[in-house]
Amino acid sequence: MTLAVTATGGAGLQQAPSLRRRLACLLYEALLLFGVTLVSGFLGTLVMKLAGRPSSDEYHLIMQIVGVSVWAAYFVWFWTRRGQTLPMQTWGIKLVTSNGKHLGVGHALLRYAACAAWIAPAVLLAKLNHWSPGATMAAVGVNMVGYALLALLHPQRQFWHDVLCGTRLVTVPRPSAAST
Numbered sequence: 001m002t003l004a005v006t007a008t009g010g011a012g013l014q015q016a017p018s019l020r021r022r023l024a025c026l027l028y029e030a031l032l033l034f035g036v037t038l039v040s041g042f043l044g045t046l047v048m049k050l051a052g053r054p055s056s057d058e059y060h061l062i063m064q065i066v067g068v069s070v071w072a073a074y075f076v077w078f079w080t081r082r083g084q085t086l087p088m089q090t091w092g093i094k095l096v097t098s099n100g101k102h103l104g105v106g107h108a109l110l111r112y113a114a115c116a117a118w119i120a121p122a123v124l125l126a127k128l129n130h131w132s133p134g135a136t137m138a139a140v141g142v143n144m145v146g147y148a149l150l151a152l153l154h155p156q157r158q159f160w161h162d163v164l165c166g167t168r169l170v171t172v173p174r175p176s177a178a179s180t
Contacts, residue, residue, distance in 0.1 A: 016157045017093050017171045023148060028087035033071065040070035075115075076108040084172075092174060098166045107165065114161035118144050 016022075044066040048054060054062060078085040080103055083094045095111075097103060103111070122143035126136035151159050162168050 014170050016151075016169050017091070019148060019151055019157060021091055022093065022151075022159075022169060025087045025091040025093055028090060029085060032086060033074075036070060036074050037067060040067040043070060072109065072112050075112050076105060079103050079108040079111070080105055092172045094170050094172045095167055096170055098168055100170075103167065107167070111161065111165045111167050114165050117161050118147055 017025075041063070044063040047062055047066055048059065051058070051062065075085065078088075079095050082089075083096055083102055088094065095103065097107065119140050122139035123136065125131075126139050131139065147159075151157050154160065154163060156168070158168050
């Protein structure tokens with residue numbers, strides 16, 4: 001039994017969206033994040049101008065911090081406003097707390113940090129083993145597929161970072177033609 005918020009704001013029983021649907025949404029999200037990353041690159045360049053002439057290591061660190069911060073702002077903004085990013089709206093998926101309420105900023109930040117499970121293990125392994133960028137990307141891909149498949153082990157098919165954070169992805173009912 002799972003709790004979700006219906007379009008009218010009431011509580012109802014609802015399962016998580018299918019894994020295929022969530023992964024399609026993730027692919028769409030990745031396309032949008034390309035643009036968000038361009039914005040973070042622009043902001044990182046501005047920070048570099050203010051910082052003077054950073055070393056190569058400082059440059060990479062600054063760009064990573066700015067990138068992670070811009071992505072965090074993007075996700076936290078959408079998750080706390082409507083519970084949905086644009087891809088989530090397109091695919092009829094909404095993020096709510098385990099009791100069906102909207103996320104607060106702290107809750108959204110916790111989920112954003114926990115979402116690192118999608119890529120962090122592979123990136124850490126690649127760094128420790130000094131893998132090439134191609135090998136790192138392959139490891140990230142394998143990690144993402146493996147992590148997504150772990151949702152099949154959860155009784156309601158939720159991702160494990162959602163279980164950890166007390167959040168869940170639910171299907172948003174499509175508006176009927178009569179209500180438009």
